[in-house]
Amino acid sequence: MRPMATTLAKQVRPWSPEAGRTSIADIVGTPGPVLRCLQRIQQDFGYVPADAVPLIADACNVSRAEVHGVLTFYSDLRTTPPPAVPVRLCGAEACQATGARQLRAAWLDACQQDPALAEATGVNQSVACLGNCALGPAAMVDGHLIGRATVQRILQMVADLGAAKVLQR
Amino acid sequence: MTRWFVPADAAACSVGADEVASALVAEGHRVVRTGSRGLLWLEPLVECEPAPGEPRIGWGNVTAELVTQGLTPDLPGYLGAIEELQALRQQERWVFERVGVIDPLDPADFIGHGGTAGLRAALAASPQEVVQQIIDSGLRGRGGAGFPAGVKWRTVLQARPARRQGEPAHAPVHKYVCVNADEGDSGTFADRMLIEGDPFTLLEGMAIAAHAVGADLGIVYLRSEYPRAISVLERAIDIARDRGWLGRGILGSALDFDVEVRVGAGSYVCGEETAMLESIEGRRGMVRAKPPLPAVAGLFGTPTVINNVLTMASVPSILARGAEQYAGLGRGRSQGTCVFQLAGNVARGGIYEMPFGISAAELVHELGGGTRSGRPVRAVQVGGPLGAYLRADRLDVAMSYEDLAAAGAMLGHGGVVVFDDTVDMAEQARFAMEFCAEESCGKCTPCRIGAVRGVEVIDRIRAGVRPQENTELLRDLCEVMADGSLCAMGGLTPMPVLSALDGFAEDFADTTRGA
Numbered sequence: 001m002r003p004m005a006t007t008l009a010k011q012v013r014p015w016s017p018e019a020g021r022t023s024i025a026d027i028v029g030t031p032g033p034v035l036r037c038l039q040r041i042q043q044d045f046g047y048v049p050a051d052a053v054p055l056i057a058d059a060c061n062v063s064r065a066e067v068h069g070v071l072t073f074y075s076d077l078r079t080t081p082p083p084a085v086p087v088r089l090c091g092a093e094a095c096q097a098t099g100a101r102q103l104r105a106a107w108l109d110a111c112q113q114d115p116a117l118a119e120a121t122g123v124n125q126s127v128a129c130l131g132n133c134a135l136g137p138a139a140m141v142d143g144h145l146i147g148r149a150t151v152q153r154i155l156q157m158v159a160d161l162g163a164a165k166v167l168q169r
Numbered sequence: 170m171t172r173w174f175v176p177a178d179a180a181a182c183s184v185g186a187d188e189v190a191s192a193l194v195a196e197g198h199r200v201v202r203t204g205s206r207g208l209l210w211l212e213p214l215v216e217c218e219p220a221p222g223e224p225r226i227g228w229g230n231v232t233a234e235l236v237t238q239g240l241t242p243d244l245p246g247y248l249g250a251i252e253e254l255q256a257l258r259q260q261e262r263w264v265f266e267r268v269g270v271i272d273p274l275d276p277a278d279f280i281g282h283g284g285t286a287g288l289r290a291a292l293a294a295s296p297q298e299v300v301q302q303i304i305d306s307g308l309r310g311r312g313g314a315g316f317p318a319g320v321k322w323r324t325v326l327q328a329r330p331a332r333r334q335g336e337p338a339h340a341p342v343h344k345y346v347c348v349n350a351d352e353g354d355s356g357t358f359a360d361r362m363l364i365e366g367d368p369f370t371l372l373e374g375m376a377i378a379a380h381a382v383g384a385d386l387g388i389v390y391l392r393s394e395y396p397r398a399i400s401v402l403e404r405a406i407d408i409a410r411d412r413g414w415l416g417r418g419i420l421g422s423a424l425d426f427d428v429e430v431r432v433g434a435g436s437y438v439c440g441e442e443t444a445m446l447e448s449i450e451g452r453r454g455m456v457r458a459k460p461p462l463p464a465v466a467g468l469f470g471t472p473t474v475i476n477n478v479l480t481m482a483s484v485p486s487i488l489a490r491g492a493e494q495y496a497g498l499g500r501g502r503s504q505g506t507c508v509f510q511l512a513g514n515v516a517r518g519g520i521y522e523m524p525f526g527i528s529a530a531e532l533v534h535e536l537g538g539g540t541r542s543g544r545p546v547r548a549v550q551v552g553g554p555l556g557a558y559l560r561a562d563r564l565d566v567a568m569s570y571e572d573l574a575a576a577g578a579m580l581g582h583g584g585v586v587v588f589d590d591t592v593d594m595a596e597q598a599r600f601a602m603e604f605c606a607e608e609s610c611g612k613c614t615p616c617r618i619g620a621v622r623g624v625e626v627i628d629r630i631r632a633g634v635r636p637q638e639n640t641e642l643l644r645d646l647c648e649v650m651a652d653g654s655l656c657a658m659g660g661l662t663p664m665p666v667l668s669a670l671d672g673f674a675e676d677f678a679d680t681t682r683g684a
Contacts, residue, residue, distance in 0.1 A: 031333055031469055032451035039434060066452075073453040074434035076393050092355030092604075093550055093597070094586045097513035098541065128437050128608070130394055131358040132180050133586065134209040134511060134518025143396050147183030147212075 012046040020045070020055050028059045034070050038077055047078045075126075083122030085161050087154060088140040091126055094133035098148075103137045106151045121158055173198045174216040174225065176269065178205035178365050179397045180358065185232060186213040192236035204366015206269035207520025208256055210541075215240065216251055227251040256536070261498065262522045263486040263506050264479055265359075268366035274404055276412050279369045285414065287485030291377040292422045299381040300326055303484065306492035307504030312349055312440075312477030313552065313581040313657070315503075315570045318484075321474060324464040325382040328472035335469075344384040345473040346375050346426075347449070347463075348481050350391040350398075351433050351440040354553025356512040356584030359520060360478035364391070364398040367482075368405035369414070372428060374481035376419055377488060378474050379426035387428035388468070390445050393435055402430055437608040441656045442475045444610055455610045456656045477582070479508050500526030503569035503580075511537045513550075513586035530564035533587055544589035548597075548673065552581025554604055555661035557668035558594065577668065579661070594673035599627045601665040609658060616659025619650040623666065630677055640677070643670070 013019055023044045024037040037056045041048050048071060057064045071077050089104050104124065111118040121141075132138035135147030141157040175190040176182075193200045193215070208214060211229030217240070218225045227248040228240050235244065248254060271278040279285070291299045304319030330342035348371065352360040364371060375387045391399055406428055409415045417425045431449050433439055439448045443457035446468050467473025483505065487495045495505045503525035509532060511518045516538035533539070533549055540546055546561045551568075557578035559566070566576045573580050588597075602623035611617045626643045630636050647663035654660040670677060 031336075032449060034451040035434060035448060036431075036451060039432065069453050070451065074436050076433075076435035093554060093600070094356040094513040094584075096597075096600070097586055097588045097592065127394060127435070128353055128604070129355045129357075131352060131361045132183050133356045133358055133513065133584070134515070135180055135184060135212070136513065138183065140394075145179050145183040145397075147180060 013044055015045045015049045015052075017051060017055055020049075020052050021059065024056065024059060033060050034062060034067055035074070038067070038071055038074075042077060047081050050079065084120045085142045085158050086125055087121040087123070087158065088125045088127040088130070089149075090130045090132070090136065090138040090140075092129040092133075094129075095136035095138055098136040100137040103139075103149060103151070107154065110151050110155070117155075117158070120162065170199060171220065172218045173200045174203050174218070175200055175213065176205040176366075177202035177273075177397075178212075178362060179395070180209055180362070181205045181212040181214070182397075184212050188233045189213045189215060189231050189236055192233035196236060201272050203271060204268040204273050205362060205520075206251070206257065207265060207362060207522075208254070208517070209519035210517045211246075211248070214248075224250045224252060227254075256517065256519075259536070260522050261506050261524055263490075263495065264363065264370075264482045264508055265367075265520055265522045266486065267370065268363060268520075271367065273366050273368055273401060274408060276369065276408055276414075279367075283489060284369055284485075285373060285420070287488035288373045288376050288414070289420065290488045291380050292420060292424065296326055296381045296383060299377065299488070302488060302492045303381070306487045306495040307499070307502070308480065308483055308487060308495070309503070309570065310477060311479035311483070311508070311582065312442075313354075313579070315580065318476060318480050321464055321476075322378065322381050324462065325384070325472045325474045328465050330383065330385075331466070331471045333469035333471060343386055343469075343471045344382055345468045345471055346378045346382070346384045346387040347445070347468060347473055347475045348375060348387070348389045348478055349440065349442060349445055349475055350389050350395075350478045351445060352392060352395075352478070352582065353437040353440045354555075354582050354584050356550065356553060356586035357510050357582045358512070359508045359510050359583065361395050361398050362520060363478055363482050364395075365401050368402050369409060370482045370485055371402075371478060372405060372409050372415060374484040375428055376414065376424065376426055377484050378476070378481065380419075380422075380424050382472070382474050384474065385425055385427075387426060388431055388449055389428060390431050390433060390439070390449055392433040394433075399430060399432060406430065436610075437604075438610045438656075438658050441658060443656070445475070446473070453610070455612050456658070458655060479583075498524040500524070500567060500569045501571055503571060507568065507580070507583050509568065510582075510584045511587070512584060514540045514542055514589050515587040516541050525569040526567050528564065529559060529566050529568060529585065532568065532585055533564060537585075537587065540587060540589040542589045542591075544591065546587055547590040547592055548588045548594060548669075550586040550588070550597075550665065551584070552579045553584050554601060555579075555657060555664055556581045556584075557664050558588075558597065558672060559668070560672045563672070577664075579664065594669040594676040595627065595631050596676075598666045598669040598677075599624060599631070601662055601669075602627060605658060605662040613653070613655040613659060615650045615653040616655070616662070619646055619654075619659060620662060622646060623650075623662070627666075636677070640670070 130138040139146045139149040215231045216225040216227040309315045439454040444454040448454040509521040605620035
């Protein structure tokens with residue numbers, strides 16, 4: 001395996017309350033803004049920092065509890081910085097029928113043997129279905145869909161994207 | 170000039186279509202990126218139009234290396250004329266007519282293949298006439314519930330537009346058209362492929378709906394797991410506005426209607442229509458009690474049409490080709506075509522748009538070619554994670570709303586997932602409960618608590634702890650969930666569980682002995 005870049009930060013802005021307020025400015029006035037504010041914050045900063053919650057509550061004129069409730073309901077939303085090259089393995093029925101359970105076990109094994117790989121990929125963020133059900137098992141590496149996935153193909157994609165991120169910096 | 174066609178569909182790209190397209194460009198070819206024909210086992214499928222107007226010829230399972238060596242008719246993957254392929258000829262494509270054929274974001278290509286004909290026909294008719302045509306076509310909701318689309322539209326047409334909740338008295342009144350593209354069911358991908366392959370058709374259907382019910386605002390709720398579809402649809406909306414297919418005075422008529430995309434956030438239950446409304450309103454995706462129906466008080470309290478992508482995308486061709494012709498297809502009260510999606514362990518998986526009434530066996534064995542692994546088919550799950558597992562010897566059931574219901578199953582969103590004989594059906598039953606526990610919105614007790622208890626009871630049965638007593642308990646629990654849950658999440662989770670228990674009892678017994 002090629003050497004892994006493990007400490008790569010996502011290409012996102014550093015968080016500050018001022019930057020956060022700017023980021024959501026065009027959403028606050030629209031109907032039903034809370035979820036979109038949280039999604040925008042995550043898109044811009046990679047995750048939803050703790051002090052984004054009171055900031056959104058204040059901007060949207062709702063309680064902190066309301067914002068916290070939305071934040072914790074949706075599995076996409078995260079409160080810690082994401083891994084450099086997040087990996088998601090599809091675990092739903094159509095992929096189970098083509099070996100998703102075995103793929104998951106093999107992938108967890110690979111991550112266990114290589115802590116750098118585990119750190120760079122976050123091991124596995126579970127996902128209900130990736131919509132690639134005729135070409136399973138499916139995996140997604142940093143938004144890139146892989147069909148008929150194997151550990152080898154996932155590693156290749158992780159390495160390719162990891163390298164691309166180094167070049168971007 | 171010779172043109173080459175390579176899908177930019179997410180599934181095709183997941184097995185190398187982007188690399189193939191790059192290789193063709195590097196060879197100096199003119200390449201058009203299309204959607205996928207839906208013959209997914211052949212992806213990446215490359216097509217070549219030797220000269221304008223000539224039939225396209227194709228190659229399946231192309232790699233960048235093959236492109237560099239030169240694509241010739243003597244290669245094993247050579248398919249000949251694409252339109253002559255049996256897998257396409259036996260289909261009856263209404264919704265997927267243009268998918269895989271046109272450049273999804275080229276408005277001229279869209280019009281050249283019949284695009285906007287349905288919208289023009291609709292705008293020439295009154296809203297009542299359009300609603301009547303949809304009623305006459307027999308079109309029913311393809312999201313899973315199968316409610317007659319025209320009846321829903323009529324309810325919204327008759328409802329008075331309303332101010333959005335919480336807005337001041339002088340604020341404008343609205344009706345909404347919402348498209349549910351939160352395609353969370355495992356084994357289904359037709360919404361994604363339609364949006365990636367022919368997004369203008371969806372927007373056209375929405376504009377027709379807006380005219381029919383008097384709506385001014387449209388929203389497509391699209392899941393975050395589909396990044397390509399999001400990007401295609403957002404670009405399509407911009408282009409449609411430029412072309413006057415959205416916005417003020419659509420196609421020179423009095424219709425004002427605009428559409429925006431809302432992206433989901435990884436919640437399965439938000440595919441339930443009222444949870445989806447909550448999510449669009451920015452809250453937790455908690456299911457609402459009905460009534461009021463969304464058609465009366467839906468998004469932000471305004472009258473709202475909610476249809477699945479496939480329902481809405483059926484509308485333009487119905488208006489263009491005629492409701493009568495559509496209604497003449499199918500079986501009984503399941504009229505028109507259904508976009509079946511063959512998935513899982515199947516040799517020829519993909520999109521099969523056919524009239525209702527084909528049997529599950531024909532779909533799986535004749536069209537699908539049996540399992541990909543080459544082992545015997547053992548079980549087929551129809552209708553997503555909340556659908557029943559059919560035994561391999563019970564596949565003679567016709568694929569229609571009524572026939573499947575009579576067999577204790579359901580059509581759902583048209584997904585058909587094939588399993589070979591290595592499947593452990595007790596494990597699949599456990600997964601159904603586990604999935605429900607994970608994805609339950611938590612509003613009603615049978616679903617929230619029942620799913621957790623369901624996992625525990627199945628674990629006890631599999632461990633051989635008082636199996637008979639616990640099996641009885643599981644059936645009792647399933648009855649409570651089916652009868653007492655607020656929505657289909659808890660209400661239908663018993664379907665895969667009980668169908669596994671009834672049809673594959675030996676798997677539950679085997680694990681008992683194994684433990």
